[in-house]
């Protein structure tokens with residue numbers, strides 16, 4: 389199981405945070421391949437950002453900078469928000485989960501490692517779990533660090 393590409397719609401807007409290290413292989417390529425045209429990519433590494441740009445639509449936006457500042461300062465909403473920070477930044481990401489949800493209209497996708505899930509007493513093999521008070525599902529994406537997962541939260545009109 390990997391990125392929840394089946395939840396994407398062509399006309400979705402998206403914010404792809406921490407997008408660059410692997411050329412977007414873990415997230416941005418799924419947004420591109422689903423046909424999204426209005427995507428903003430953010431990473432602190434300008435070189436990696438520049439290197440990946442040619443592989444993505446010219447309609448996409450690129451922002452070099454601190455993704456945490458983007459999260460903390462933004463008042464905009466996107467249909468889809470993806471967050472793929474290094475594992476040593478997971479606590480900083482998860483402490484902003486409610487803010488990330490408020491920035492998301494439909495689908496929030498956040499990377500997390502097995503050790504972090506274990507520390508929260510969460511078993512990602514269950515069909516769904518409660519995380520920080522929200523009903524979420526998990527997609528395994530690699531075996532690195534004993535397993536890394538996407539937390540997937542699909543917002544309903546009640547969420």
Ligand SMILES: C[S@@+](CC[C@H](N)C(=O)[O-])C[C@H]1O[C@@H](n2cnc3c(N)ncnc32)[C@H](O)[C@@H]1O
Pocket residue numbers: 406407408409410411412413414415416430431432433436453454455456472473474
């Ligand atoms: C797991 S990698 C992302 C991989 C990427 N999603 C891909 O598929 O290629 C984590 C990324 O976080 C970026 N990063 C680290 N600290 C950051 C920060 N404070 N703000 C924005 N990006 C940051 C790194 O440059 C790196 O590209």
